Amino acid sequence: MKKLNFNQGWKMKELSGNAWYPVTLPASVMNTLLDAEVIDDPFYRDNEEKALEVAQKDYIFQKEFEIKKGELEYDHFEFIFHGVDTIADIFLNGHKISNTDNMHRIFEISVKDYLKEGTNILKVILYSPIRYIESMHEKDPLAGVDHAIQGYQHLRKSHSMFGWDWGPKIPDLGIWRDVELVMWNDNRIDDVYIAQNHEENHVQLDVKVTLHNQKNTNLRLSAKVISPGGIEEEQVINQLNQLEHLSFLIQDPQLWWPAGYGEQPLYKVEISLLNGEKQLDRKNYTVGLRTIEVKHEKDKWGKSFEFVVNGYPIFMKGANYIPEDSLLPRTTKARTEQLIKDCKAANFNMIRVWGGGHYPEDYFYDLCDQHGLIVWQDFMFACSVYRLTEHFTQNVQNEAIDQIKRIRHHASLGIWCGNNEVEEAMEHWGWPKKAEWRRDYIKLFEIMLPEVVMEYDPQTFYWSSSPSSGGGFDEPKNPDIGDVHYWEVWHGQKPFNEYRNYYFRFCSEFGFQSFPSLKTIESFTEPGDRNIFSRIMEKHQKNDDANGKILYYLSENFLYPKDFDTLLYTSQLLQAEAIKYGVEHWRRNLGRCMGSLYWQLNDCWPVASWSSIDYFGRWKALHYFARKFYDPVLVSLEEGEKNTNIYVTNDHLTEVKCRVEWKLRNNKSVILEHGDVETVIPSLTAVNCQELDFSSVLTAERKRNCYLEAILYINEEWYSSTTVIFTKAKHFEFLNPHLTSHVSENNEQIMIEILANAYTKYVEIQLDPDVILSDNYFDLSANEPKIVTIDKSVLPETITLKDIEESLKLRSVYHITHESQLETADISNG
Numbered sequence: 001m002k003k004l005n006f007n008q009g010w011k012m013k014e015l016s017g018n019a020w021y022p023v024t025l026p027a028s029v030m031n032t033l034l035d036a037e038v039i040d041d042p043f044y045r046d047n048e049e050k051a052l053e054v055a056q057k058d059y060i061f062q063k064e065f066e067i068k069k070g071e072l073e074y075d076h077f078e079f080i081f082h083g084v085d086t087i088a089d090i091f092l093n094g095h096k097i098s099n100t101d102n103m104h105r106i107f108e109i110s111v112k113d114y115l116k117e118g119t120n121i122l123k124v125i126l127y128s129p130i131r132y133i134e135s136m137h138e139k140d141p142l143a144g145v146d147h148a149i150q151g152y153q154h155l156r157k158s159h160s161m162f163g164w165d166w167g168p169k170i171p172d173l174g175i176w177r178d179v180e181l182v183m184w185n186d187n188r189i190d191d192v193y194i195a196q197n198h199e200e201n202h203v204q205l206d207v208k209v210t211l212h213n214q215k216n217t218n219l220r221l222s223a224k225v226i227s228p229g230g231i232e233e234e235q236v237i238n239q240l241n242q243l244e245h246l247s248f249l250i251q252d253p254q255l256w257w258p259a260g261y262g263e264q265p266l267y268k269v270e271i272s273l274l275n276g277e278k279q280l281d282r283k284n285y286t287v288g289l290r291t292i293e294v295k296h297e298k299d300k301w302g303k304s305f306e307f308v309v310n311g312y313p314i315f316m317k318g319a320n321y322i323p324e325d326s327l328l329p330r331t332t333k334a335r336t337e338q339l340i341k342d343c344k345a346a347n348f349n350m351i352r353v354w355g356g357g358h359y360p361e362d363y364f365y366d367l368c369d370q371h372g373l374i375v376w377q378d379f380m381f382a383c384s385v386y387r388l389t390e391h392f393t394q395n396v397q398n399e400a401i402d403q404i405k406r407i408r409h410h411a412s413l414g415i416w417c418g419n420n421e422v423e424e425a426m427e428h429w430g431w432p433k434k435a436e437w438r439r440d441y442i443k444l445f446e447i448m449l450p451e452v453v454m455e456y457d458p459q460t461f462y463w464s465s466s467p468s469s470g471g472g473f474d475e476p477k478n479p480d481i482g483d484v485h486y487w488e489v490w491h492g493q494k495p496f497n498e499y500r501n502y503y504f505r506f507c508s509e510f511g512f513q514s515f516p517s518l519k520t521i522e523s524f525t526e527p528g529d530r531n532i533f534s535r536i537m538e539k540h541q542k543n544d545d546a547n548g549k550i551l552y553y554l555s556e557n558f559l560y561p562k563d564f565d566t567l568l569y570t571s572q573l574l575q576a577e578a579i580k581y582g583v584e585h586w587r588r589n590l591g592r593c594m595g596s597l598y599w600q601l602n603d604c605w606p607v608a609s610w611s612s613i614d615y616f617g618r619w620k621a622l623h624y625f626a627r628k629f630y631d632p633v634l635v636s637l638e639e640g641e642k643n644t645n646i647y648v649t650n651d652h653l654t655e656v657k658c659r660v661e662w663k664l665r666n667n668k669s670v671i672l673e674h675g676d677v678e679t680v681i682p683s684l685t686a687v688n689c690q691e692l693d694f695s696s697v698l699t700a701e702r703k704r705n706c707y708l709e710a711i712l713y714i715n716e717e718w719y720s721s722t723t724v725i726f727t728k729a730k731h732f733e734f735l736n737p738h739l740t741s742h743v744s745e746n747n748e749q750i751m752i753e754i755l756a757n758a759y760t761k762y763v764e765i766q767l768d769p770d771v772i773l774s775d776n777y778f779d780l781s782a783n784e785p786k787i788v789t790i791d792k793s794v795l796p797e798t799i800t801l802k803d804i805e806e807s808l809k810l811r812s813v814y815h816i817t818h819e820s821q822l823e824t825a826d827i828s829n830g
């Protein structure tokens with residue numbers, strides 16, 4: 001078999017226009033016009049509006065290619081379009097060879113009859129997705145979200161491209177994945193399915209290979225399994241049938257573990273189709289040996305929702321992932337890799353691919369395999385009604401088969417989920433309860449998709465909707481059964497402590513918005529726009545009146561910030577505190593609650609949103625908080641009306657011997673009371689180590705100037721620390737901490753030592769260029785220096801110690817209302 005990559009040498013123009021632009025795939029209309037400087041950056045100010053005009057038109061992508069004599073001698077020629085976005089007719093030398101209307105499908109088009117010697121022309125005409133959905137909406141209006149262009153659910157194109165409550169309306173068009181031309185004689189490998197059966201001390205790998213046809217030739221099939229250490233085992237079959245089974249027994253298997261629980265060893269599986277010594281076709285896979293089950297069983301609290309990996313019930317820690325860029329060709333492996341590394345750095349072990357976007361690239365899953373993130377994979381349906389016409393049914397069934405076959409061998413794949421919030425929406429969002437809508441729901445998500453999963457990936461658990469209690473419109477929001485999306489904090493404007501009223505079995509969505517940093521806002525604004533209620537700032541806030549909501553929560557918790565930049569900073573503190581409040585509570589209830597995935601990890605453009613990492617990859621305060629609240633061993637303080645409890649949560653598979661030191665201190669960090677407690681925390685357990693009653697010491701006045709600090713030592717080594725105050729931050733009597741810094745270096749790292757002379761919270765270090773620090777937004781007690789490090793490997797080589805010193809800016813909660821350090825020249829560097 002010969003495979004030619006067909007990504008190079010395309011050109012594109014508006015269908016009725018004359019100007020051609022050169023294109024390399026993957027490509028989109030908007031991105032091509034942007035590169036050619038025909039349109040302005042759609043992310044800048046209100047340019048999004050112009051993007052809609054672009055998407056109203058039709059376009060043509062064209063490529064000419066040569067076929068030499070002799071090359072036409074293959075028996076079969078096939079174009080593979082790995083992704084067309086979305087409505088297109090495809091022509092080869094004037095013959096229509098296919099039409100597409102699903103960006104989530106892979107199209108294989110047989111073209112032998114239309115190829116010719118000499119110059120060939122391949123044309124893809126892409127039609128406006130907006131015109132299509134508008135006409136469909138007119139015929140059959142369906143319930144859905146109102147921040148997307150109406151009718152979006154009729155088209156199998158990423159819903160959020162039509163607008164979402166964090167996403168712009170940029171329904172771009174393009175050929176968003178590779179195009180290949182494959183040619184072969186005799187036969188080729190159509191499909192490989194790898195199943196694993198785990199027994200004590202060994203794993204049996206079953207490899208099922210399907211060939212394209214039954215032609216009786218003298219071909220051979222070779223299957224090799226190569227261990228992480230390079231040990232190879234080969235099996236060969238002669239006299240092939242169209243379907244062949246091979247089975248490998250792997251003794252003493254090296255198991256794959258989610259991050260935080262062990263290594264991620266990967267085995268290679270290489271399948272070759274041979275004619276004599278000549279290799280006709282080959283497919284390579286990497287697999288990880290592990291079992292992932294989801295337990296949904298009755299217990300004393302309701303019905304569980306618990307991931308069991310290699311036999312151990314594991315608390316899932318992570319966030320929800322959305323498309324990384326509204327202009328799809330701009331996503332790259334390097335960007336995704338950084339994001340996945342950022343997840344790992346924040347102690348995630350799970351990432352949920354949310355159903356309103358698209359199925360990510362192969363490298364996304366490879367990276368999750370390598371870094372130990374379990375993927376919760378939604379099918380691409382979200383918050384909408386879908387009608388099962390004959391065509392739609394066939395279309396989504398083929399889509400599911402394409403995607404399952406593409407993804408199923410990945411070690412990281414942990415669950416298939418039918419949709420995002422459709423069951424809940426149909427039951428609780430006030431939509432008309434039409435019988436035909438509900439019937440189609442059941443057919444699609446509770447009959448068809450589970451059947452397809454059962455047929456093509458029977459080893460992966462299927463869950464019909466998120467959230468759900470198991471389906472059938474049976475209390476999808478029940479907090480004690482299945483998974484839950486909890487939005488009363490934020491959308492319902494309830495206070496953070498509302499989280500503590502729930503002991504969800506698995507909280508797969510909850511979130512809180514913040515603004516991105518000033519640098520990010522500068523990328524899309526003019527100075528005059530930098531007010532959160534300006535027209536442009538509101539254009540970059542897609543959740544209705546959410547800027548007001550941020551201000552409301554701000555009024556509840558912090559003093560009124562002194563300027564725009566401080567408001568951005570404070571909004572991030574609110575967000576970080578909110579999510580921490582929920583996560584720490586659920587982790588204190590480990591065993592009953594078995595997962596927390598906050599909404600949302602990333603952004604697809606610069607915007608105010610629920611993300612913990614902004615469009616440019618900048619970590620918000622929340623991401624630094626996540627690294628701490630998702631630490632495998634967590635010390636957390638549950639302050640109450642009367643008592644304060646010190647909890648230690650241990651996610652490890654082994655027990656942890658620890659000591660927790662606690663100090664009740666005033667705002668100058670003078671110790672009023674102190675003590676310590678030694679305990680052994682069993683594996684996979686949370687323990688309330690000590691209940692402290694400060695009711696006699698903490699008078700109303702002291703509540704405004706005292707804090708509790710807990711320091712966790714593991715094997716007598718400092719591990720982490722945390723503090724809690726007993727009043728809202730806005731009422732706490734913070735003193736000027738007079739922050740100072742000292743910067744030094746060794747071969748590998750830059751060290752920044754920060755010192756405060758009074759207790760302060762949320763110390764932020766800002767640098768130019770942006771770098772990820774070992775910690776940020778941390779609390780400091782007086783006269784107890786903290787050293788924050790930067791790995792030199794992540795710094796541009798040209799950056800010197802002096803650059804770091806000069807760009808370093810510090811602020812903390814005190815500076816919400818007071819001039820920050822830099823402005824008062826308070827820093828004594830060096």
Ligand code: BMA
Nearest residue numbers: 164165166383420421509599
């Ligand atoms: C959840 C998600 C998204 C949405 C988010 C914030 O419901 O599934 O649809 O963006 O909330 O509202």
